[in-house]
Amino acid sequence: MDYLFTDEQKMIKELAHKIAEEKVRPAAAKYDISEEYPWDVIKVMADSDMFGLFIPEEYGGLGVNIMNLCLATEEFSRACGGIAVCYAASALGTIPIVLFGNDEQKKKYLPDLAKGKKVAAFGITEPEAGSDASAIKTTAKKEGNHYILNGLKHFITNGGDAETYVVIAMTNKDKGARGASAFIVEKGTPGFTFGKKEDKFGIRASSTRELIFQDCKIPAENLLSKEGMGFIVTMKTFDASRPGVAAQALGIAQGALELAVKYAKERKQFGKSISSFQGIQWMLADMATEIEAARALIYACARAIDSGCKDVSKESAMAKMYASDVAMKVTVDALQIFGGYGYMRDYPIEKYVRDAKITQIYEGTNQVQRNIIGLQLIRDMAK
């Protein structure tokens, strides 16, 4: 389908595709097994200006454009969902600084992130605070010109490998959700350490660790926005970043479909290619149609954000939820087309199933996305 891309978008897609095919795909199986952070591939992405796609030009980027970020993430994810999320998670850690940072904060952090010299991470989740983000226990206590952070974040993507972290902590517990604030914390700050690296089902090229704060003293100027704005920062960040997660799911689904079509053409049973069987053709047709529907929704949502629409929570949640559900279904069907071979790790398709699953879970489970959509529908009705 022709999505009427601009010349710049075509260029980004072409370049991201080249990186995906020449650098990401050949490294996918290796990092899936070793679980090492794919620094060599990240460096190629960085040298190609890919980390500049979500950073304003005045801070060394190519302008904030969620559509561009989606195009790059989709292409990388076609080749490897794990390596792609290292890239996308840096966007997640960067977006709050872009949206809420003051000029000094932007000047200090964004140029290195735009060049990919450093990667970023976002930390809100805690052992007792997943979907219920208001239950976070990490605290930030103001002392003179500093805040003292104490607590534990877990399941943090890029945790340990990122240099720049945006962390949500309670500055006033009595105020509940309105008592949370967002802080920029640099790796290497005394009192800031990392816990165990998680052994994951999928996206194994990416690192997931605990962030541990023990009397971690950070300068007061590292507060993003104002005290009490932590959840607004989080919600606005997720509104802008969810199309990226959706694009990740879309890329995984697209990559799985391509492998399935290729395999169906090559595989012979009963004396002919299995792609000549209507049963296989119908499966492929459904997969392709659902992928295209997800793509149209994601691109529409990304374009709405880029054209300045403010109220995108519902559409953003729809894109993330729908694309990740499609990715899960498509990857499972793709494996089915591979039959017994698909179940074997010698073939690339089982990894797509494992990589797809997380997209239904992180940056808000799909159940939470449905809450967001449902609530918005009811609110709209009440207007």
Add this chain to the structure above:
Amino acid sequence: MNIIVCIKQVPETTEVRINPETNTLIREGVKSIINPFDMYAIEEGVRLKEKFGGKVTVLTMGPPQADAALREAISMGADEGILVGDRAFAGSDTWATSYTLAGAIKRIGAFDLIICGKQASDGDTAQVGPGISTHLDIPQVTYVKKVEEATEKFMRVERMMEEGFEIIETPLPALITVVKEINEPRIPSLKGMMRAKSAKIIAYSQKDLNLDPQSIGLCGSPTQVVKIFTPPQRIGGQMLQGEVPDIAAKLVDLIKGEVH
């Protein structure tokens, strides 16, 4: 350091089809790419520029669509592209091509180093690089796998041999041809691609270069392609079995049969 990189646009396939009537390559329906060996030449040129400063000029001779090859080189970090093109140059063999490119290089002016890929993937002659240095009367080092040291005045390089390598020092200006072991060509940057898109490609025609008309194009080409063909596939051999004396006797008979 002012560097000139000579590149060629070739069909993207190792199985080139040939028109048996005209003895020329069939280019229709085949995507054009930069000759893979020239990618290493571009990368080495850009790396030397990044180290020493200066400028990388990419030069190609070819039809108007070779513009795309020059732009790709610019997206990798080259500064400017020159397309040498004219009907008068059509049909050039390696001698006429190297004469024409040498003429274009004289027109460009001062340079320190010329880099070429070791050969083109379509013709496989490996003659144009050495030909350019001959026409310009400058030193050449072929099959360079590593630049060990370079200053504005000289270079020390490792030259790949079939067994081992030679270390050669050459004064500059000089011409080197490079092999794939020398580096890993970079993926372009987005900013580079944007620059390449809007870059102005300089065009040189015969009018600009004013070359000897007897030395260019088909009439300046001493090589004549008499016939091009795909060699027939070898047919399967014959295995002789049995005791050694019997096999030897059978073999002698067979060879005698062949001879007669």
